[in-house]
Amino acid sequence: MNARSYLALKRRLDIPAVVSAYGYDVSSFPRRGAGLGRRYLAPIFSRLERFLAMSNAMRSDLVELGCPEERIRVHYHGVDTGRFAFPERGFAGDRPLTILSCGRLVPTKGHVQLIEALVAVRHRCPIRFQLIVVGEGPEREHLKRTVDRLGMTDIVELAGYVPYSAPEHVTRYRDADVFALPCVSHRGHKEGIPSAIVEAMASGLPVVSTHHGGIPEVVMDGRDGLLVDEGDVGQLADAIERVLVDEGLRTALGRAAAERAARDLDIEQASHRLERIYDELRDRVP
Numbered sequence: 144m145n146a147r148s149y150l151a152l153k154r155r156l157d158i159p160a161v162v163s164a165y166g167y168d169v170s171s172f173p174r175r176g177a178g179l180g181r182r183y184l185a186p187i188f189s190r191l192e193r194f195l196a197m198s199n200a201m202r203s204d205l206v207e208l209g210c211p212e213e214r215i216r217v218h219y220h221g222v223d224t225g226r227f228a229f230p231e232r233g234f235a236g237d238r239p240l241t242i243l244s245c246g247r248l249v250p251t252k253g254h255v256q257l258i259e260a261l262v263a264v265r266h267r268c269p270i271r272f273q274l275i276v277v278g279e280g281p282e283r284e285h286l287k288r289t290v291d292r293l294g295m296t297d298i299v300e301l302a303g304y305v306p307y308s309a310p311e312h313v314t315r316y317r318d319a320d321v322f323a324l325p326c327v328s329h330r331g332h333k334e335g336i337p338s339a340i341v342e343a344m345a346s347g348l349p350v351v352s353t354h355h356g357g358i359p360e361v362v363m364d365g366r367d368g369l370l371v372d373e374g375d376v377g378q379l380a381d382a383i384e385r386v387l388v389d390e391g392l393r394t395a396l397g398r399a400a401a402e403r404a405a406r407d408l409d410i411e412q413a414s415h416r417l418e419r420i421y422d423e424l425r426d427r428v429p
Contacts (some may be wrong), residue, residue, distance in 0.1 A: 146160070146162040146187045146191060147183060147184065147186065147187055150186060150187065150190060153190065153191065159192040159193070159424035160191045160192055160193070161191075161192070161193040161194075161195065161420065161421065161424070162187065162191055162193065162194050162195065163194075163195040163218075163220075164194060164195060164196055164197070164201055164204075164205060165197065165335055166197075166201070166251075166332065166333055166334045166335040166356060167332060168184075169196075169201055169204035169205055169208060170204065170328075170331055170332050170333045171330060171331040171332035171333075172184075173208055174331045181208060181209075184208060184209075185209055188208070188209050188210040188211065188214075189211075191214075192214060192424055193214055193215075193216060193420065193423070193424060194210055194214055194215045194216070195215075195216055195217075195218045195417075195420070196215055196216070196217050196218070197217075197218070197219050197220070197335040197336050197357055198217060198219065198335060198336055198356065198357025198360045199217055199357070199360060200356055200357050200360070201217075201335055201356070201357060202215050202217055216420050218413070218416060218417060218420060219336055219357075219361070219408065219413060220410065220413055220417075221341075221408055221409055221410035221411070221412065221413030221414070222338055222341045222342055222345060222404070222408060222409065222410055223409070223410050224341075224345035224404045224405050224408060224409040224410070225345075225405075225409070226313060226345075227313060227316055227342050227343075227345035227346040228345055228346065228347075228401065228405065229316070229317050229346045229347050229401075230347070230401070232317070232346070232347045232348075232397065239271035239272050239273050240270060240271070240272045240273075240320040240321065240387055241272070241273055241274075241275060241318060241319045241320050241321070242261075242272055242273065242274045242275070242319070242320070242321045242322075242323050242383065243274075243275050243277065243315060243316065243318075243319035243321070243322050243323070243343070243348070244257060244274065244275070244276045244277070244278075244322070244323050244324055245276075245277040245278055245315065245322075245324070245339040245342070245343075246277075246278050246324055246337060246339050247278050247279070247280040248276075248278050248279055248280030248281065248282040248283050248286060249280050249281065249282055249329075250282060250327070250329035250330075251326055251327060251328070251329050251332055251333060251334050252278075252324060252326060252334075252337075253324065253325035253326050253327045253353065253373070253374075254276060254282065254286055255282075255285070255286065255289055256325050256327060256374060256376050256379060257274070257323055257324075257325050257379065258274070258286070258289055258290060258293060258295060258299060259289075259293070259376045260325075260376045260377075260379040260380040260383060261274055261295065261298065261299070261380070261383065262293050262294075262295065263376070263377070263380040264380050264383050264384050264387070265295075265298060267384070268384050268387055268388060269388070270387045270388055272298070272387055273298055273299075273300065274295075274298060274299045274300070274323075275300045275302050275315070275319070276299065276300065276301050276302060277302045277303070277304075277305050277315055278303075278304060279303055279304040283301065286301060287301060302315075313346075316342060316343060316346035316348060317346060319343075319346075319348055320348070320393065321348060321349055321351065321383070321386050321387065321393065322339075322340070322343035322348040322349070322350050322351070323350075323351040323352070323383060324337055324339060324340055324343075324350075324351075324352050325351065325352055325353045325371065325373065325379050326352065326353050326355040326356065326358060326373065327353065327355065327373040327374050328355070328373065333355060333356050334355060334356045334357075334358070335356055335357050336356065336357040336358060336360070336361055337358070340352060340358065340361065340362065341361060341404055341408050343400070344361070344362070344367060344368075344400035344401060344403060344404040344408070345400075345401060345404040345405065345408070346401070347397040347398060347400065347401040348397050348400065349368055349369070349386050349392070349393045349396035349397045349400065350362050350367065350368030350369070350396070350400060351368060351369050351370075351371075351379070351382050351383055351386060352368060352369075352370055352371075353370060353371055353372065353373040353374075353379075354370050354371070354372055354373060355373045358370065361403070361407075361408060362400070363403075366396070366399050366403075367396060367399050367400040367403050368396055368400060369382040369385065369386065369396070370382075
């Protein structure tokens with residue numbers, strides 16, 4: 144979206160340009176103003192040389208908007224997986240299991256659907272659990288009212304914002320047993336690949352999420368986590384119940400997720416791949 148404002152500078156410098164796309168750029172922004180957003184983006188597709196899509200799903204969105212496919216490279220920016228790695232993780236014990244959900248409190252993160260699903264889980268699952276939601280955003284009051292209305296105040300904690308650099312950011316993952324972020328499309332907006340999901344994978348947590356955006360490209364259903372149809376509260380409740388009652392499943396999914404994150408989703412590896420993308424254009428610089 145911001146790339147449009149740099150076109151004049153691009154002309155003056157006459158050097159290749161690389162643009163990164165995010166979920167908002169290719170979903171809700173093009174629909175703004177009855178399609179004016181799409182028209183605003185159109186000039187960059189013919190004037191800039193490379194477009195970085197976070198996932199193959201995002202690549203398809205860019206092509207649909209008019210970006211030449213040959214100018215697109217799929218590149219996920221990666222996470223510092225070593226910071227979150229927790230090989231000593233264990234899942235046994237008599238304490239209530241902790242379901243963690245991290246992300247800005249906006250409709251696309253699916254927090255409302257998660258809380259609704261946990262109502263069903265609570266009434267039929269013998270395992271004690273709690274949900275901790277880390278994050279802030281415009282949906283906070285709505286979520287609080289939802290928790291009150293559904294009688295889940297003893298189960299759900301809205302823990303607020305935790306800075307990325309704070310030790311607590313890592314501790315929240317290490318103290319959890321399951322990670323859930325059931326993303327959904329909302330008014331045309333959708334997520335790319337939420338970093339919180341990859342952080343959870345790196346920490347060895349089993350992930351419960353949705354077939355949404357680029358998420359299925361990092362979480363393989365049944366291997367690294369469990370994916371359900373977005374917005375389907377019944378499927379979501381079933382998936383969460385599965386990982387709560389089955390310690391072996393939690394362990395297997397969590398270990399596979401940690402291995403996948405360290406192998407394919409680390410920021411250092413991603414940086415090397417990004418360098419190669421820039422190298423493609425280097426020889427064009429005068």
